[in-house]
Amino acid sequence: MVDTxxxxxxxTSYGVTSSKAVxxxxxxxxxxxxxxxxxxxxxxxxxxxxxxxxxxxxxxANIPIAATGHSHIGFLDKAVDAKYIxxxxxxxxxxxxxxxxLDGKGNYDTIIxxxxxxxxxxxVLSGTKNFSKVKAxxxxxxxxxxxxxxxxxxxxxxxxxxxxxxxxxx
Amino acid sequence: xxxxxxxxxxxxxxxxxxxxxxxxxxxAKEAAEEKAKExxxxxxxxxxxxxxxxDDWNFKLLDRxxxxxxxxxxxxxYCTYGPCDLSNNKRGACGIDMLGHNGREFFLRVITGTAxxxxxxxxxxxxxxxxxxxxxxxxLGLSDVLTPNITITTGQRPKTLGEIKPAMEYVExxxxxxxxxxxxxxxxxxxxxxxxxxxxxxxxxxxxxxSDIVQIAALDFPRADPEAxxxxxxxxxxxKNKPFLCVIGHNVGGVTYMMDYMEEHELTxxxxxxGLCCTAIDLTRYKEADRRPPYAKVVGSMAKExxxxxxxxxxxIVVDEQCVRGDIVPEAQKLKIPVIASNAKIMYGLPNxxxxxxxETIEELKSGAIPGAVILDYDKLGEISxxxxxxxxxxxxxxxxxxxxxxxxLKAWVDKCADCGSCYLACPIELDIPEAMKxxxxxxxxxxxxxxxxxxxxxxxxxxxxxxIPILSVIEKASQKIIAEEKGWMRAGRGQVFDAEIRSxxxxxxxxxxxxxxxxxxxxxxxxxxxxxxxxAEEFLKRNYIVVGTGCGSMDMGMYKDExxxxxxxxxxxGFQSGGLSNIGSCVSNAxxxxxxxxxxxxxxxxxxxxxxxxxxxxxxxxxxxxxxAWGAFSQKASSIGxxxxxxxxxxxxxxxxxxxxxxxxxxxxxxxxxxxYDARNGEEMAIPPAPEFLLTTAETWQxxxxxxxxxxxxxxxxxxxxxxKLTHWMELHEKYIGGLPEDWWKFVRNEADLPLAKRADLLxxxxxxxxxxxxxxxxxxxxxxxxxxxxxxxPTNLKRLCKEA
Numbered sequence: 001m002v003d004t005x006x007x008x009x010x011x012t013s014y015g016v017t018s019s020k021a022v023x024x025x026x027x028x029x030x031x032x033x034x035x036x037x038x039x040x041x042x043x044x045x046x047x048x049x050x051x052x053x054x055x056x057x058x059x060x061a062n063i064p065i066a067a068t069g070h071s072h073i074g075f076l077d078k079a080v081d082a083k084y085i086x087x088x089x090x091x092x093x094x095x096x097x098x099x100x101x102l103d104g105k106g107n108y109d110t111i112i113x114x115x116x117x118x119x120x121x122x123x124v125l126s127g128t129k130n131f132s133k134v135k136a137x138x139x140x141x142x143x144x145x146x147x148x149x150x151x152x153x154x155x156x157x158x159x160x161x162x163x164x165x166x167x168x169x170x
Numbered sequence: 171x172x173x174x175x176x177x178x179x180x181x182x183x184x185x186x187x188x189x190x191x192x193x194x195x196x197x198a199k200e201a202a203e204e205k206a207k208e209x210x211x212x213x214x215x216x217x218x219x220x221x222x223x224x225d226d227w228n229f230k231l232l233d234r235x236x237x238x239x240x241x242x243x244x245x246x247x248y249c250t251y252g253p254c255d256l257s258n259n260k261r262g263a264c265g266i267d268m269l270g271h272n273g274r275e276f277f278l279r280v281i282t283g284t285a286x287x288x289x290x291x292x293x294x295x296x297x298x299x300x301x302x303x304x305x306x307x308x309x310l311g312l313s314d315v316l317t318p319n320i321t322i323t324t325g326q327r328p329k330t331l332g333e334i335k336p337a338m339e340y341v342e343x344x345x346x347x348x349x350x351x352x353x354x355x356x357x358x359x360x361x362x363x364x365x366x367x368x369x370x371x372x373x374x375x376x377x378x379x380x381s382d383i384v385q386i387a388a389l390d391f392p393r394a395d396p397e398a399x400x401x402x403x404x405x406x407x408x409x410k411n412k413p414f415l416c417v418i419g420h421n422v423g424g425v426t427y428m429m430d431y432m433e434e435h436e437l438t439x440x441x442x443x444x445g446l447c448c449t450a451i452d453l454t455r456y457k458e459a460d461r462r463p464p465y466a467k468v469v470g471s472m473a474k475e476x477x478x479x480x481x482x483x484x485x486x487i488v489v490d491e492q493c494v495r496g497d498i499v500p501e502a503q504k505l506k507i508p509v510i511a512s513n514a515k516i517m518y519g520l521p522n523x524x525x526x527x528x529x530e531t532i533e534e535l536k537s538g539a540i541p542g543a544v545i546l547d548y549d550k551l552g553e554i555s556x557x558x559x560x561x562x563x564x565x566x567x568x569x570x571x572x573x574x575x576x577x578x579x580l581k582a583w584v585d586k587c588a589d590c591g592s593c594y595l596a597c598p599i600e601l602d603i604p605e606a607m608k609x610x611x612x613x614x615x616x617x618x619x620x621x622x623x624x625x626x627x628x629x630x631x632x633x634x635x636x637x638x639i640p641i642l643s644v645i646e647k648a649s650q651k652i653i654a655e656e657k658g659w660m661r662a663g664r665g666q667v668f669d670a671e672i673r674s675x676x677x678x679x680x681x682x683x684x685x686x687x688x689x690x691x692x693x694x695x696x697x698x699x700x701x702x703x704x705x706x707a708e709e710f711l712k713r714n715y716i717v718v719g720t721g722c723g724s725m726d727m728g729m730y731k732d733e734x735x736x737x738x739x740x741x742x743x744x745g746f747q748s749g750g751l752s753n754i755g756s757c758v759s760n761a762x763x764x765x766x767x768x769x770x771x772x773x774x775x776x777x778x779x780x781x782x783x784x785x786x787x788x789x790x791x792x793x794x795x796x797x798x799x800a801w802g803a804f805s806q807k808a809s810s811i812g813x814x815x816x817x818x819x820x821x822x823x824x825x826x827x828x829x830x831x832x833x834x835x836x837x838x839x840x841x842x843x844x845x846x847x848y849d850a851r852n853g854e855e856m857a858i859p860p861a862p863e864f865l866l867t868t869a870e871t872w873q874x875x876x877x878x879x880x881x882x883x884x885x886x887x888x889x890x891x892x893x894x895x896k897l898t899h900w901m902e903l904h905e906k907y908i909g910g911l912p913e914d915w916w917k918f919v920r921n922e923a924d925l926p927l928a929k930r931a932d933l934l935x936x937x938x939x940x941x942x943x944x945x946x947x948x949x950x951x952x953x954x955x956x957x958x959x960x961x962x963x964x965x966p967t968n969l970k971r972l973c974k975e976a
Contacts, residue, residue, distance in 0.1 A: 009595060011595045011596070018244075018257075042870060043870055043871045043873075043874070068870055068874075069869070069870030069871045069873070069874045070870075070871050070873035070874045070907050070908055072908045072909050072910070073907070073908060073909035074909075075909075076909045076910060083913060084908050084909075084912075084913070086867065086868075086869065086870075086874065086878065087868075087870055088238065088829065088834055088836065088867045088868045089836055089863070089864070089867065091238070091240070092236075092238040092834070092836050093838070093840075096838065098841075099838075099840065100840055116870070117600055117697060117826055117870070118600060119598065119600070119826070119827065119829075119830070120697070120826040120827075120829055120868070120870060123240050123242075123829035123830055123832075124240060124829060126240045126241045126242070126244075127238060127239060127240040127241075129257075129258075130239075130241060130244070130256075130257060130258055130259055130268055131239065131259060131268075131269075153591075153595065
């Protein structure tokens, strides 16, 4: 089992470690308990190894995908509910209780984040952290301090293994 | 209030007494205001203050485009009450909350940028008036509207250098007022900081306009010239066999004296003169109005500063102001490169040799007794820098410091790597340096080579390397082959867009048949690679958008070639025309980009420009499809440039790094109450489509930015043909880069004529099946469904006061 809670060194030279380190099985439990979960993926997910795993997470957990950047192009022929939205726009809309969401059914309570530039997702999450109640779980290979919970900084191989554990636990 | 004007007078009855008044505070502005009364129609806001635009325009913008706050950290460390924890929007000891504090933080960036351009303008204005006199006419090319930003802001239309002074004084006064609001215990409302930031952005474009028009007028830069000469670009264009004088910064004042000295002493083919950042662009414009062959070269953007120093090639470095690294002296010293500081804004702690003897100063620098010197006398600067480059060249060659490190040294550095991964964590671009080092150890340097184009040369990797490996030098050494081939072409900055070009394109832009203006500006802090700006520019040029550029963005667009070996500047015409690529000039030339949009309102739309910002901006927002791209926006000046575009209704997309500006302006596309304007014919409310969706936001990748920008060019006033053309481009680009149809394409359809022709039948079917619209299939017409009515004579406006029945 991969320990994704170690090595929570910040990539920035400032700020506090406000994100709680989390293991894959805990992420699976959080997703299962969420009322309105959303898997949010960045363009980094277009690597085949990650794309397949993102699809499996969405399918096993039966959750929609917010495909940011140009990641949506990877999900066109996959049996998942993926919709494009700009990440900065998504971050802003998540702070609005009246946002109808990507499906018109309302805002989300939990977002699960995969494959972003760490400085970009960290900056966007600084808005949701301070101005909303949304729970943000980062399952990328970098520790994201402004998420509510995050994997630590792990190797690419460990990251793939951790995602597989998450998929199995769902 | 005094009615005296500037000048001198004597009192006859008092013997032996003479009172000389060189300047009466406020008199220049007062005289200018008096003169303005004679000029003609004047809008409601000449010489605005901090509050002038607030209620009538800024709050209208900020109601639709809401400030999105993304703090850099959760603390405020501004005063001695703190540090305060502001997380979850708590208030600090002084009473300010997280929103207010971050509004202040962003505002501070904007006024810093505004101050940079304004101070640059003041320096050039004073210097050039001293040399050429106040009466030098503003000959800027084929234009009657010479100073759109000055005219809109102050109501003035200066025709000479001297007549610019009231606008300059005004910007300086307002900057002081703006800076004062940052003091603890003053403004605390985030929304008012955003309004003030927008105001500061408008002032920034005045400061930039002043900076560029005075240098065009006095230094014989190209004057609105679509065929400005092509200039060699890239590190690979520097002839290593010649002495190399390298200039860095944003103020061309001192550089002109080097060029004059080289010409007077017939050294133009004996000494290499090249530069980085905006000074480089402007030195290639000097005396280029007659299109003589340029000899000065552009090395590249700010990202190349450390790289060019580490290459060992420069024999002398001269810095002036603004985007100049703070470590140039210690870096240059390692390679025996003397540094000359030529502007009081950057003096680096170096000894001041402004008043010293030229020969003695050269000897001091040559011997290494001092690492560099401050020289503020431009005549001496011109002579010393050129002579010193010639003298240092053989000295540095003999010392073996003019070449990058050996292959053996590279191998030794690579072998030292302990694969700790610290460099990966520290790299702002998140380059996978450990992976590249791992392959280099195995003899495969291609991974290191691939890092060169993305690397911004900040050396944060070196600062954290426990083995003290000079990682930047490792990357550059491994990339020496591609660096040697790093050659491109860029058009020298053309200056303003002239009136005839506006008249020619105005109708197309307002009606939408030219799909839009794409302005590619900004710094080289790219989140993917410099080639992103090339791909974006090429995509829009091939689709007949008007593409304009400035600064580092203009440089990087010229660094890449197609399969025929041609750069974009060689492939596309330099005019402000459909499918044209204009390099407007350096960063301060950005004022001509807003100026072009403003001129569409003034010249083509017949709107009063003088003192009339809200009406001009309202016209641009509703009618002129323009979108900026600051793909590597990094500096404070980029924040003021972008915010200046925003107040004029021009949206901008920034790169992912620019989320660190801590603020965006994004509309809620799902809130229908935000997407209404007035019809100026009768004051009735009319629904409009949700575009532009933002005034300022970020994109994750260049592929995402392209369709975002195409969508942001859609405007309420598009006619059927224009809307159809714009929808065609947006939908095609979305399909190409994002995949599938955009979710909200149907919101932009007012009737069947708006639909892209090639897909009209398919899209009508979708409207019927997916959105319940009624279609008359015999006539292929939409019977019911659209929420937006189309009326070609409608006059969309956000300003109720412009409506006839208001």
